[in-house]
Amino acid sequence: MASYIRSWLPSPWAAADQPLSTPTIVAELPESEVDDDDTATIRGDDDDDEPPAFPSLNSAQRADSSSQNTAVPAVPRILSDSDRMPPPPMPTLPTRTPGVPSMSTSLGVPAIRGSLAPPLSTTKAPAKKSRKVALAPGHGPLDWANLKKSGQDLRGVDSIQRITPSELKRHNKKDDVWSAFNGKVYNITWYLPYHPGGEKELLRVAGRDGTKLFSSTHGWVNADYMLDECLVGFLVPEP
Numbered sequence: 130m131a132s133y134i135r136s137w138l139p140s141p142w143a144a145a146d147q148p149l150s151t152p153t154i155v156a157e158l159p160e161s162e163v164d165d166d167d168t169a170t171i172r173g174d175d176d177d178d179e180p181p182a183f184p185s186l187n188s189a190q191r192a193d194s195s196s197q198n199t200a201v202p203a204v205p206r207i208l209s210d211s212d213r214m215p216p217p218p219m220p221t222l223p224t225r226t227p228g229v230p231s232m233s234t235s236l237g238v239p240a241i242r243g244s245l246a247p248p249l250s251t252t253k254a255p256a257k258k259s260r261k262v263a264l265a266p267g268h269g270p271l272d273w274a275n276l277k278k279s280g281q282d283l284r285g286v287d288s289i290q291r292i293t294p295s296e297l298k299r300h301n302k303k304d305d306v307w308s309a310f311n312g313k314v315y316n317i318t319w320y321l322p323y324h325p326g327g328e329k330e331l332l333r334v335a336g337r338d339g340t341k342l343f344s345s346t347h348g349w350v351n352a353d354y355m356l357d358e359c360l361v362g363f364l365v366p367e368p
């Protein structure tokens with residue numbers, strides 16, 4: 130092995146007893162494969178005009194042809210219509226007659242009412258009717274926020290007081306309305322025309338503790354923030 134490798138290397142690594150010639154590779158074909166004619170095929174048959182198989186043979190067909198020992202694969206047999214697998218049956222579509230309930234009702238699916246109406250299963254329950262009222266111009270939420278900021282006295286008292294239920298009850302007229310929410314007493318007189326639920330609803334709590342009614346109507350409303358400039362005192366029990 131070492132001498133073989135050395136034979137490929139130039140001097141001085143080459144062994145002294147080896148000639149410095151490059152070895153040549155000689156390919157020797159068997160007698161039967163030698164063909165002098167340029168136009169001949171590798172098998173030496175000049176009359177091989179058989180076209181290649183098209184479409185190409187699959188592996189099973191190739192295996193079959195090789196077992197028969199034929200060098201040129203056989204052209205696959207073209208199947209006739211009767212040889213082929215029959216096509217699947219055409220799906221039957223329900224025929225709709227206008228005005229007649231569709232087949233879907235027999236399948237337990239609610240029929241679509243009208244051509245463009247959504248199916249009943251996706252329709253929402255009607256939303257609860259809003260009880261908001263149309264406020265007079267200049268009495269929206271932003272107007273109330275501006276009035277609070279204006280510096281106008283919205284309390285009507287000189288100082289924050291301790292207010293008993295009997296004192297609270299004295300302020301129950303439309304031009305002088307006090308009400309208690311969560312222990313705080315507010316003068317809501319100025320707020321009346323700004324209340325989205327209307328003056329009438331708000332007057333239901335005039336002169337009394339309105340916490341329960343307020344929470345059951347709209348517990349998410351932040352009354353402490355909305356009425357901070359209207360605070361007059363804290364509700365205390367009767368002495």
Ligand code: HEM
Nearest residue numbers: 259260261317325326330331334339342343346350352355
């Ligand atoms: C003084 C305290 C109160 C404040 C600050 C206040 C504030 C509000 C606000 C901001 C809304 C609009 C809610 C929204 O946009 O969804 C509203 C709606 C309403 N408020 Fe009041 N509210 C007060 C007291 C009351 C009271 C005591 C009642 C009595 C029942 C009441 C009845 C309603 C009603 C019925 C609505 C309409 C709800 C709807 O959208 O259907 N509010 N209120």
